[in-house]
Amino acid sequence: MMRKILYLCIFAGTLIGLTACDDGRLYEDESPIAVEGRTVNLLAHLSGIASWPGPEYYVELAGFGDDSEYALISKAIPAPSTEGGEVSIQLAGIKDNVKRVELCVLNRLRKRVLSFYTIEEADLKASSTINVDAGTLNVGMYHTMQERVFNTTCVNCHGAATSAAAGLYLTEGRSYEALVGVPSVKMEGLHIVEPGKADESVLYQALATDVSIAENWRYNHTAEVVNEDILALIRTWINSGAKE
Ligand code: HEC
Structure with a gap:
């Protein structure tokens, strides 16, 4: 300012x-x-924005430099008045050190956790005002976990075939009912997901720490989660009520 x-x-x-x-x-x-720098005008039909709990996470239009996951410039995207409704957002003052502009989720340190849409450097450099339509996107927190975590790494053992390890189906449309408030078959007395209590949820425990020796599991699940940011996201999702 x-x-x-x-x-x-x-x-x-x-x-x-x-x-x-x-x-x-x-x-x-x-x-x-004129404000110094380039301007991006982005149009999109979005659903699920309100599912991200601030101040932990915000869905933003953000600019990133080379090799950095921390936003140099960003603007929070407002939720449309109806789910799936149109949102139009302008990010102005984009300087030359910005190499990509992304519709993404930033954590409270302004680090990118997940990205939904990217405007690459070549398009960014093409003119001083860039107008893009990102189309229709479901950016909901649970939907994103399903797509980025369950579908990519878990369903191989949990339901993509005819059976599911530990009887746990993590496939689309089935995972939520199979996780939230459901008693664990592997850890007696605990739920797989206990809303509000990540540390008491088997899902979080098994991904955050190696329970395989103490609990006599075949698999050490800590290797399944790709990074710390995703683990933190799962933790925050449970602690903020584990909503679908
Ligand atoms: C290589 C196969 C495999 C993959 C991949 C896998 N699991 Fe599992 N999972 C198992 C098996 C087998 C069990 C039963 C415990 C054991 O023996 O390891 C299990 C148990 C669980 C349980 C405990 C269920 C209960 O009722 O207590 C949870 C929760 C779970 N997995 C979540 C996941 C998640 C989330 C992913 C992906 C990030 C995942 N698993 C990936 C094989 C797998």
């Missing part, structure tokens, strides 16, 4: 010979001044 004000002061100063700008109306008067 201060930088923007300073910039406006210098601009106005050189332009019309002013040396000070203590009158707050300068913003209105000078509104035609």
Whole structure:
């Protein structure tokens, strides 16, 4: 904010010979001044935005530099008035150090956890204003876990074939009912997912720590989860109520 004000002061100063700008109306008067950098206008039909619990996570339009997962610039995407409704969002002031702009989920450190849509560098550099339609996307927290975790790594053993390990089906459409509030067959007295209590949920315990020796499991499940961010996401999902 201060930088923007300073910039406006210098601009106005050189332009019309002013040396000070203590009158707050300068913003209105000078509104035609172009914001430095590129602008992305993104249109999308989105569902599931409200399922991400702030301040842990936000769905944002964010710019990233080379080799960094931390956003250099970002803007939170508002939930549409109806699920699946149209959202239009503008990200302005995108500087040259931004190499990609993504519709993504950022955590509270502004690190990208998951990405749904990417505008690559070539498209970003093509013009100063980029208009894109990201189409229809379900960015819901549970839906994303299903697609990015269960479908890719778990269903091989949990339900894609005719049987499911431990009787647990993690396939689309079945996983939620099979997980939430369901008594564990492997750890007596616990639920697979206990809403609000990740540490008491078998799903989280088995992915976060190697329970295979203590609980006499065949598989050490910690190898199944791809990274710490996804593990944190599963933890937050359970602790924020394990909603579908
Ligand atoms: C290589 C096969 C395999 C894969 C892949 C696999 N599992 Fe399992 N899973 C098992 C087996 C077998 C058991 C029963 C415990 C044991 O013997 O290891 C089990 C048990 C479980 C249980 C305990 C169920 C209960 O009732 O207590 C949960 C929860 C679970 N798996 C979740 C997952 C998740 C989530 C993934 C993906 C991230 C996954 N599993 C990937 C084989 C697998």
